[in-house]
Amino acid sequence: MMDKIASSISRRGFLGAFAATAVIAAPTYSNAAGFLRGGGDIRRLKMYSGRTGESIDTIYWIEGDYIPEAMTEMNRFFRDWRNGQTLQIDTRTIDIAAATQNLLDSSQPYTLISGYRSPQTNAMLRSNSSGVARNSLHLQGQAADLRMQGRSVSQMARAAASCNAGGVGRYSGSNFIHIDCGAVRSWGS
Template structure:
């Protein structure tokens, strides 16, 4: 499989956008708007998610907190606001106790990939979701590999795994589907998925 991803093949390591997370209780949390500067170049470049019929569902559980969501988030041609609110909490920045309206196309990417893997009834473990600019800046100050314009800050990215499934298999399929960005972190056993421009590493 050499050459499937950048950096001379399969690249191991921590997500360049992420760092250690602290534990913060799930309670009423403040919300931020999306980062317009990051979205401007990303939204138009994102590939469309394949049609999934009348409903779209997702099963996710947050690492560390065990917060979870399991159910339909899109029905009758529109996103379910309450389901999205619950997902925002699951994907929150744990270190800052802060949520943002996640881009629902990220959930479409995850749902589509799970469906294509015949894993719609399995639960994604979310390692990292939204990152505040402060969290990202802190990570960037500690590592040259941290992007200062990370899509995690726009609620457009997640680092995740499907327990019992190969991260390599998940990354390969997601990359072939060309729904957005895909990064494989084989050493830690997770995959970065986003709904931004199609790319891989």
């Protein structure tokens, strides 16, 4: 009986279980990818867009490789909803979002407020608000504005900042956080 049990446990399964234990025991990693290691060699992201009514729940990375079809789906999901323009979203931004979602330990998807912004959309937003950067990382597909039901802006921002992998902005008045794969920094309240 023990031989059957022992033979049914693969080396990969054993190493995955060991790695998952190591992730739980380790207090921090130097970047978002560190938080995603040991998760069974997959990365997954769940999101909803209130702007388009679309949802995405996809595994986008398996055993060291980004899945091209899933990344195409992500690029479309993160599009500028005002004009339908798309851009290749930086995988580092997606990894930061996924790592933060894992740390929040919630079954709720993110709500995507803003992903890619075309130059026209960014200019329009700048004309209506002083809080929109002229050279926003949204223009390069390197940023996302997110909220999550059941998690506060403070909880989300702490989780994102603990990844130590990019910028984290708190927008408590509008109930969302900004994450990006630029320099490590934080702002807002």
